Amino acid sequence: MNELKIKSSSDDYVVLTRESKAVPDPGVWGMLRTTVVAIPIGFITVFKHLFRKSVTIEYPFKKRPMFPRFRGLHYLERYEDGTERCVCCGLCAAACPADAIYMEPMENDKGERLAKVYEINMIRCIFCGFCEEACPEEAIFLGQEYEFAADSRDAFIYGKEKLLVTHPRPETTLKQMWRKVRRAF
Amino acid sequence: MEYLEFTIIALIKVVVIVIAVLTGCAYLTLAERRIVALFQQRVGPNLAGPFGLLQPMADAVKMIFKEDIRPAQAEGWFYNLAPVITFLPALLIFTVIPFGDTITLFGYETDMILSDMNIGVLFFFAVTSLSIYGILLAGWSSGSKYSLMGGLRASAQMISYEVAYGLSLVGVLLLAQTLSLQELVAQQDGFWGMYVWKQPLGFMIFFICAVAETNRSPFDLAEAESELVAGFHTEYSSMRFGTFFIGEYAAMIGVGAIATTIFFGGWRAPFEFLEFIPPILWFASKVAVFMFIYIWLRATLPRFRYDQLMNFGWKMLFPLALLNTMVTAGVRLWLK
Ligand code: SF4
Ligand code: SF4
Numbered sequence: 001m002n003e004l005k006i007k008s009s010s011d012d013y014v015v016l017t018r019e020s021k022a023v024p025d026p027g028v029w030g031m032l033r034t035t036v037v038a039i040p041i042g043f044i045t046v047f048k049h050l051f052r053k054s055v056t057i058e059y060p061f062k063k064r065p066m067f068p069r070f071r072g073l074h075y076l077e078r079y080e081d082g083t084e085r086c087v088c089c090g091l092c093a094a095a096c097p098a099d100a101i102y103m104e105p106m107e108n109d110k111g112e113r114l115a116k117v118y119e120i121n122m123i124r125c126i127f128c129g130f131c132e133e134a135c136p137e138e139a140i141f142l143g144q145e146y147e148f149a150a151d152s153r154d155a156f157i158y159g160k161e162k163l164l165v166t167h168p169r170p171e172t173t174l175k176q177m178w179r180k181v182r183r184a185f
Numbered sequence: 186m187e188y189l190e191f192t193i194i195a196l197i198k199v200v201v202i203v204i205a206v207l208t209g210c211a212y213l214t215l216a217e218r219r220i221v222a223l224f225q226q227r228v229g230p231n232l233a234g235p236f237g238l239l240q241p242m243a244d245a246v247k248m249i250f251k252e253d254i255r256p257a258q259a260e261g262w263f264y265n266l267a268p269v270i271t272f273l274p275a276l277l278i279f280t281v282i283p284f285g286d287t288i289t290l291f292g293y294e295t296d297m298i299l300s301d302m303n304i305g306v307l308f309f310f311a312v313t314s315l316s317i318y319g320i321l322l323a324g325w326s327s328g329s330k331y332s333l334m335g336g337l338r339a340s341a342q343m344i345s346y347e348v349a350y351g352l353s354l355v356g357v358l359l360l361a362q363t364l365s366l367q368e369l370v371a372q373q374d375g376f377w378g379m380y381v382w383k384q385p386l387g388f389m390i391f392f393i394c395a396v397a398e399t400n401r402s403p404f405d406l407a408e409a410e411s412e413l414v415a416g417f418h419t420e421y422s423s424m425r426f427g428t429f430f431i432g433e434y435a436a437m438i439g440v441g442a443i444a445t446t447i448f449f450g451g452w453r454a455p456f457e458f459l460e461f462i463p464p465i466l467w468f469a470s471k472v473a474v475f476m477f478i479y480i481w482l483r484a485t486l487p488r489f490r491y492d493q494l495m496n497f498g499w500k501m502l503f504p505l506a507l508l509n510t511m512v513t514a515g516v517r518l519w520l521k
Binding site: 028031032035039044046047049050052053054055056058076 | 222223224225226227228245481484485486496497500521
């Protein structure tokens, strides 16, 4: 019934037709039944929704709380004493599938290695969090922030001054737990 | 002197009606967006002014200042004419609609109706069918396939519905023995005097056809966003598009007003003890109920398929309207 039939209506081209209809014709009585039974039910259902509470979160005024492991804007962490954690090892850049991280190393007066330039291109970044996972020093994290729209492409290249936190952030318990899990391996 | 006063009073009426209808259209767009939002458990536009009441102004300003893009293949001045042709008939409907009882204006008694034609109903039919030409012209002159499809659909739809549309009112006219809307209102005494009780089938058919006539969902085949981008007004932008839009809403209000007048007693209060409420409020609230039903329809029903529409029009509405007319005529003859 439902097979394609090839009917050549002229020598130049071939017409493909399906023998059966996809939807059977409801006929006059079927249509009448729809009109009398199905449509009023639909109307009542829709009317009930008029009195339901709206599910809209009015965004710029109210914000949806983010999940603790939400991957938002990156930040570079410091030690408790204020020195930078990042040693500019480049593992994050190596892990980055989007090739979004660029860095140049330098040494401070104590001979410790740290990043002179550390840039993340936020337009290239896909917020996968691989940098966070790759980092041996637990220096880079993906935070909760997601509103960082800008009006020029250059403004999306975030340097150290934007990424580095000024004070070490209090770590969430979940993050501490996660760190323990990771240390174990 | 007579002429001068007549002209002045008529001009005042025209201005008042046009302003009222345009304001009504503007707020109907807002109401539609808010109510559809409620049906879908959203909020709708609520930021411009209190409860979003200034949204129509914002929309109007936006429309006027948008760039008026004109496709290179648009067909001469038909392209410019089309929105006006859709818009004007919608406004013309209000010529024959009675809004209230006789009032005294500058010492002259005058009815709250622009022109009490004795062929009001006929005029209404003549005028509403005109707006389809605007849609056809728009579809044809845009030089776009989508628009052309939209225009063709609109014309086919019009042909399938116009017959049932006209026949649906014949029942009422047979009972009323008049074509004047003013007299139709006068005949409907109280709640049980409304013609909707005598002609329920006629009313149903009229309303369905009216929805089709105004190209509203579920009969919005001519614009069918999901299939034809925006149908006949795909290529229109700026205020030209706005004119189509206002035309559609004005036609909705106009049809609602006609349905109110013919089937629901127009401006008259349904019960005697409610007569202290001014007629214009009665009229407005009855029309508002119709507008709500329009919006409810839009939120509920999916769009008809092209062939379903034809089937529905020719195989259901037309025979039913015919049956309604015959039965009414028979009963009328028998009772006489
Ligand atoms: S989140 Fe992923 S894409 Fe973004 S910088 Fe880190 S590794 Fe690269
Ligand atoms: S953020 Fe971590 S992985 Fe990236 S360079 Fe610094 S220490 Fe290495």
